[in-house]
Every structure is written in structure tokens, then in C-alpha cells.
Amino acid sequence: MLQHIVLFCIDRFRGERSLAAIDHLLNGKKTAQTLQDSKWYNVSRLFGTVPIDRSRLLHVAHELETNGFIYQTDEHIYDVTSSGKKELRHFVFPPYIDGWKYMNEASLFWKRLSLLIQAMANVIHRTSFEPIHRDERIQSFVKRWLFQHKHIQAIARSLYEEMYELLSQVEEKDANIFVWRLTSHERIGWTNGQIAYALKEEEIAILLSFQNALHFILEMTEQEKEKFPLLYSLREQKRAQLTSSAQKTYKLLKEGYSLEQIVELRGLKKGTIEDHIVEIATYIPSFxxxxxxxxxxxxxxxxxxxxxxxxxxxxxxxxxxxxxxxxxxxxxxxxxxxxx
Known part of the structure; x- marks a missing residue:
């Protein structure tokens, strides 16, 4: 699976970007260049979906080269061979994963949902428990949510029905992995590594299956919020696609400041402000x-x-x-x- 993902990225970059660009893409590094590359080469769905260290990436590239799927064109820059093109025909990326679209809220949504399910299960069965997430912001959100929804058993049933309907629409394996990750009053949710060991699969494959189900839930609750009100209520409000620093530059641009003035006001290098302007042009159509x-x-x-x-x-x-x-x-x- 990991080899196919790296091969796919090399193919999309067409020998114009190095392995470092793949590293930044898969790890979700929010630099101006990575954000632009993800759009330019149509790989935004992979953004931040497969954390990988540089040594492992180099090892995978070596394996692909040894197998005759890629060839080196420059230092750490590769292109795909005809054999590699054929190999990619067998690769199907999970259909609902969109790393760029959900990078700001997928983790937060999952933490809220998983802690809520743990809390409701233990409240209903009157058992004490240690929260699976220590983040006080997550805990405070779940406490407020439960306070607003008084009838826990009825709400738990409704939440179950919403989740059942959505998970029944993805591959059974993806749905099972998503459920195995959940914690109840009886069991602690499994990690991706534990699931991979049980299924005798790559941990990367388990991670992608989990993300596929999670992103599908986010997509459908966005499209049909009236149909899935409880799940939708766990979502964070939409955030701007721009990085926080680019947002500050954009605000100053809208106020009429020039590039040079913004450099002076923000105390940043001219190149950094130029990076922001390119980022703004990429993601703000009206700019x-x-x-x-x-x-x-x-x-x-x-x-x-x-x-x-x-x-x-x-x-x-x-x-x-x-x-x-x-x-x-x-x-x-x-x-x-x-x-x-």
C-alpha cells in the first residue's frame, strides 16, 4: 500500500518535485509550497493522510527503483517507468479520503465522537471510567453536549442509528475498523497497530480504512446535516483554508497595505509575504x-x-x-x- 502511494505521488509530480515534496505532502506540512503543490498536481486528497519519516520514504523509493517502477532523474527526484504506470493500474485510493478538505477538523471530530460514545456508554451502565482523551477542551465540549441533551438513552439510540446508517454505506472492513477504534464501557478501543496485527495487514492500510470511514461521515453530515443532526453537532465550524499567517497578510491586503508595507508591519521577510500572496491567490477565487x-x-x-x-x-x-x-x-x- 505504501509503495503504491509513493509511486502515485511520483507519477503525479512528473519528475518536477523531489521526495521532500512527497514527505511534506503525506505528513501535511503547511508550507506555501506544499499547499500549492497539492493543488497544482491534484494530490490534495493525500495531504496529511500518511505520516512517514524521511528514512522510510527513501527506503520505499529504493524498493520502487529496484523493482523497475521508477528511475532517478536528479538528486532525490524520480519519474515513473512504463512498468510503474502499469503497476498503478492496480492502485485504488480509498474514495472518500480528502486530507486537504478535512485536515482542520477530522481529528477534532473523532476525539469528540469517541469520547462522547465512551461517556454515554458508561453513564448508561453506571460505571466509572477514565476519559480516553485528556484534552480539557475535548472534555469540556462533551460535558456541554451531554448537558444540552438530557435523555441520554434516547440520544444514544439516535446517535447509534445515525452512525449505523452512514457506516453501512462504506466497505464492511472500513466500518469494522472504525467501530473497533471506539471505546465502550466494556472495552478500550484498539489502535491501528493492534488492528493491523489482528488482520495481518499493513498499519498504513488500516489507517487509510479508518480515515475513509471518518471522512465519509464528515462528507455526508455536511451534505445532509438535517438527516444527521447529532453527528453534525459534533463538527467544528468551517475554518479558512489559508494558514493562520497568510490570513493575517490577507487581512492587511484587504485594508489596502502594499507588499512592502506588510513586510514592515509584520516584521517578516519579503519572500514570506510573497508566499502568503501566492497562497491567497490559490485558495481565494475573488483575490x-x-x-x-x-x-x-x-x-x-x-x-x-x-x-x-x-x-x-x-x-x-x-x-x-x-x-x-x-x-x-x-x-x-x-x-x-x-x-x-
Whole structure:
């Protein structure tokens, strides 16, 4: 499973990004470059879904190269062979996982839900228990939630029905793994490692199955909140897609400050503020890039990217030496939305 995921990423990056980019993507590193790459190369669903250390990633890349699925084009940069392309035909990524969309709330939702189920099970059976999550914010949320819903047995039945309906719509294996992770009054929920050992599967496969069920629940409660009111009530309010630092820069831009003024006000490097502007252009459709990128330059950058069939900054810069890397990144951020 892990080999297929790394192979899939290498294929999507088309020899234009190094293993470090895959490392940052799978570990969910919120840098401007990783956020842009996840969109540019259509790999945002994998964002933060498979925590992996660099040594293991290098080992997987070595195995893929030994098997003839990839070949090295530069230091830590690979592309996929024809055999690798054939191998990818057998790879099916779990359909409901969307790491980018749910990166800010999946973990929080799971902690609230799992602690709530543990609490209700023990209240109903009148047993004492140690909370599975020590975070006081999670505990306070669950206490408030229970206080607002007085009739615990009736609420527990309704919550069970909501979960049963949703879990019955995913693969049985994914549903079982999700349930095995839950803690009741009788048993402590299993870890991914324990489930992997019991099923004799890779821990990565168990992690993805769990995330697939979790993200499906989030997707359906978002689409049909009236049908799943209890589960929906456990969700966090929508957060902005921008990183917190980019949000501060965006606020100043909307107030009319220039790039140079923002550099001075925030005490950050110019390159950092430029990173923020590219991030804003990527995720805020209404953001106007004209103050930072002349229309004539934008068109030439996109035309050159199309001609070279690449989003590799250096390749475009070598041809268009009068444009900056910042301008190239800004143009590519809006490639799919703006006409040439």
C-alpha cells in the first residue's frame, strides 16, 4: 500500500518535485509550497493522510527503483517507468479520503465522537471510567453536549442509528475498523497497530480504512446535516483554508497595505509575504493578482508553461528571464481559473 502511494505521488509530480515534496505532502506540512503543490498536481486528497519519516520514504523509493517502477532523474527526484504506470493500474485510493478538505477538523471530530460514545456508554451502565482523551477542551465540549441533551438513552439510540446508517454505506472492513477504534464501557478501543496485527495487514492500510470511514461521515453530515443532526453537532465550524499567517497578510491586503508595507508591519521577510500572496491567490477565487503581476507577463508565463507542459519554476524561468519566481508562482496559482 505504501509503495503504491509513493509511486502515485511520483507519477503525479512528473519528475518536477523531489521526495521532500512527497514527505511534506503525506505528513501535511503547511508550507506555501506544499499547499500549492497539492493543488497544482491534484494530490490534495493525500495531504496529511500518511505520516512517514524521511528514512522510510527513501527506503520505499529504493524498493520502487529496484523493482523497475521508477528511475532517478536528479538528486532525490524520480519519474515513473512504463512498468510503474502499469503497476498503478492496480492502485485504488480509498474514495472518500480528502486530507486537504478535512485536515482542520477530522481529528477534532473523532476525539469528540469517541469520547462522547465512551461517556454515554458508561453513564448508561453506571460505571466509572477514565476519559480516553485528556484534552480539557475535548472534555469540556462533551460535558456541554451531554448537558444540552438530557435523555441520554434516547440520544444514544439516535446517535447509534445515525452512525449505523452512514457506516453501512462504506466497505464492511472500513466500518469494522472504525467501530473497533471506539471505546465502550466494556472495552478500550484498539489502535491501528493492534488492528493491523489482528488482520495481518499493513498499519498504513488500516489507517487509510479508518480515515475513509471518518471522512465519509464528515462528507455526508455536511451534505445532509438535517438527516444527521447529532453527528453534525459534533463538527467544528468551517475554518479558512489559508494558514493562520497568510490570513493575517490577507487581512492587511484587504485594508489596502502594499507588499512592502506588510513586510514592515509584520516584521517578516519579503519572500514570506510573497508566499502568503501566492497562497491567497490559490485558495481565494475573488483575490485580484493584478497589483503584483502584469497581465502581459501572466499570459506569457501560462503560454510557456503550456508549451513546456510543466509547472517547474526553473524551466519557465530559464525561458522568461524578465519575470520573477514570485510572478511565475502567482500566474500558476490561477492557471485553471483565468484565460490566457
Amino acid at each position: 485580484v493578482t493584478a497589483p503584483f503581476l502584469e497581465e502581459e507577463k501572466r499570459k506569457r508565463i501560462i503560454q510557456q508553461a503550456q508549451k513546456l507542459q510543466t509547472k517547474k519554476l526553473r524551466a519557465i524561468k530559464e525561458v522568461l528571464q524578465d519575470v520573477s519566481y514570485f510572478e511565475i508562482r502567482l500566474a500558476l496559482a490561477r492557471w485553471d481559473r483565468e484565460d490566457v
